[in-house]
Amino acid sequence: MAVIPLVKAPDPRLKLVSKPVDSIDKELKRFMDDMIETMYANKGIGLAAIQIGVPKRVAVIDLDPQGPNSKPLYLINPVIVEKSEERSTYNEGCLSVPEFWEDVHRAARLTVEYTNERGEKERVEADGLFATCLQHEIDHINGLLFIDHLSKLKRSIALRKSAKLKRLGDDD
Numbered sequence: 390m391a392v393i394p395l396v397k398a399p400d401p402r403l404k405l406v407s408k409p410v411d412s413i414d415k416e417l418k419r420f421m422d423d424m425i426e427t428m429y430a431n432k433g434i435g436l437a438a439i440q441i442g443v444p445k446r447v448a449v450i451d452l453d454p455q456g457p458n459s460k461p462l463y464l465i466n467p468v469i470v471e472k473s474e475e476r477s478t479y480n481e482g483c484l485s486v487p488e489f490w491e492d493v494h495r496a497a498r499l500t501v502e503y504t505n506e507r508g509e510k511e512r513v514e515a516d517g518l519f520a521t522c523l524q525h526e527i528d529h530i531n532g533l534l535f536i537d538h539l540s541k542l543k544r545s546i547a548l549r550k551s552a553k554l555k556r557l558g559d560d561d
């Protein structure tokens with residue numbers, strides 16, 4: 390496995406709508422293993438492929454990275470099939486928007502269908518942090534960042550900070 394450099398805002402690749410995956414093979418599994426290793430190395434709980442520059446509709450999630458309840462999830466072509474009217478708020482961050490956290494309001498509960506790394510269809514119902522994380526990663530797949538849910542002012546603060554960290558070269 391390998392740790393791959395992250396794509397950080399502002400970068401036009403983060404606005405791309407990623408392409409569906411049509412073959413689930415060893416190569417894709419290896420690629421997603423690299424995504425998991427990259428996520429762990431950066432202390433994240435979720436990572437979408439575009440965050441390492443690859444516009445494929447895949448993401449990985451582990452809500453307890455390398456902890457006792459660690460359970461890496463391989464999400465291929467995930468789709469939200471249902472979501473609650475009720476919303477919840479979580480203080481979000483993103484590996485592509487370093488050193489910035491803000492409250493984001495999203496559906497409190499949702500149902501997501503996806504294909505796993507063995508090519509099997511899965512359906513998962515989620516609430517709490519898991520629901521937030523699924524929506525955050527599926528947003529990435531559709532070219533959205535969590536800061537796109539914020540006011541223009543807050544978004545520009547986050548982007549300026551990320552740009553400055555890139556210039557200083559100490560954003561890793």
Ligand code: CO
Nearest residue numbers: 482483484485
């Ligand atoms: Co993110």
